[in-house]
Amino acid sequence: MPHLSLLSAPTPIEELTRLREALGTGPRLFAKRDDTIPFGFGGNKVRKLEYVAADAKAKKADTLVTVGGVQSNHARATASVAAKLGMHCHLVINGQKPERLAANALLNALLGAEVEYIPSRVERAAASEAAMERLRQQGRNPYFVPLGASMPLGALGYVRAVGELLDQMSAPDTIVLATSSGGTLAGLVAGCALHGLHTRIIGVSADDPAAEIKETVGRIVSGVGELLSPGEEMSAPRPFIVDDSFVGDGYGVPSDASREAQQLMARNEAIFVDHTYTAKALAALIAYVRAARFRDDETLLFWHTGGQVGIFA
Ligand SMILES: Cc1ncc(COP(=O)(O)O)c(C=O)c1O
Structure with a gap:
């Protein structure tokens, strides 16, 4: 594989x-x-993303989209992989934007990920589908990485x-x-x-x-x-x-x-x-x-x- x-x-x-x-x-x-x-x-997400991001690359994706909480390790790992592959990263994050970015939230910003905050995890599916659609309309080729890959x-x-x-x-x-x-x-x-x-x-x-x-x-x-x-x-x-x-x-x-x-x-x-x-x-x-x-x-x-x-x- x-x-x-x-x-x-x-x-x-x-x-x-x-x-x-x-x-x-x-x-x-x-x-x-x-x-x-x-x-x-x-962390564990790097092992998973080796396979998932290879698939995204094979499908000529230019943006990785994923979901997680404010301190999601998975979101930070996905943003890292996107940066390394020269892709954009769109993170749908449930929770409030912290007043001062710290830890994984800070790293997401350093990695250049675009972060969309949503109120709770129940909205994840609808918000990520909407983000995928928006990105397609902007002419991008987004690839959705499910929660935790x-x-x-x-x-x-x-x-x-x-x-x-x-x-x-x-x-x-x-x-x-x-x-x-x-x-x-x-x-x-x-x-x-x-x-x-x-x-x-x-x-x-x-x-x-x-x-x-x-x-x-x-x-x-x-x-x-x-x-x-x-x-x-x-x-x-x-x-x-x-x-x-x-x-x-x-x-x-x-x-x-x-x-x-x-x-x-x-x-x-x-x-x-x-x-x-x-x-x-x-x-x-x-x-x-x-x-x-x-x-x-x-x-x-x-x-x-x-x-x-x-x-x-
Ligand atoms: C540090 C850490 N350990 C364990 C897990 C759980 O792994 P999985 O989502 O594959 O069950 C996660 C992510 O959810 C994690 O970030």
Whole structure:
């Protein structure tokens, strides 16, 4: 499948020996550091956009259009890719324009993205369709990137990432990661299925109910199967899990557990996690270890999906 080379892969894998010591006992802990992708401040969206933006380029698009919240990492990654490819970027952002631009919102401005603010996420679909139409009328050739680039083509970035991981270490017993629009989890599930791995994959929701995310992930996994071998069903050797019990008071709202996870990771490993996504996933991992859900001889991989820019919001 055609894809751009934005990643500088492989991203490092680090053993989290001090975090493990701080937790007392438990499985060996590792982190896959997609937060260290140099391109555009990195994170999981870069892997997905390698495929999606290659498609946009093949279709001779001159503008990338996408949606997200004010501090969307996906919007910033899309604006970065557009800048790098010499394309325009139109962001439909739900939320109020901040009085002082910071973090991802500031980077979007630096990257030259055109930002249209809408009141709430329910208007995303209508506003982005209207933006696409407006751009066409202006003679542009816009390409719509769905929320989080969570479409089968985007998930291919994480299908490939499983192969990258297996070149670095033997398959971990469990992978824990943050999940929201589902593309990252779907890519890992499909990648593990293709490699015949029995790795347990746990997505920790940043916002939506587990049932909703599971359905979306299932749909994207089928789409990946269709892309790679049309007509063949893709089935995972082991069902994946979505845990929505660490959302706390809502999307982007810190919880006591996410605050503790953020501090433990920073003070033991000098690795930074954000309250919207990665600190909540890490909080879940810590809770699982404390509840002795894994044996000490197992390996547990925290897939760090980025989001560190959000710390400066
Ligand atoms: C830092 C970070 N981690 C995890 C996620 C969740 O990934 P996905 O949307 O593929 O489920 C996102 C984006 O939504 C993110 O920005």
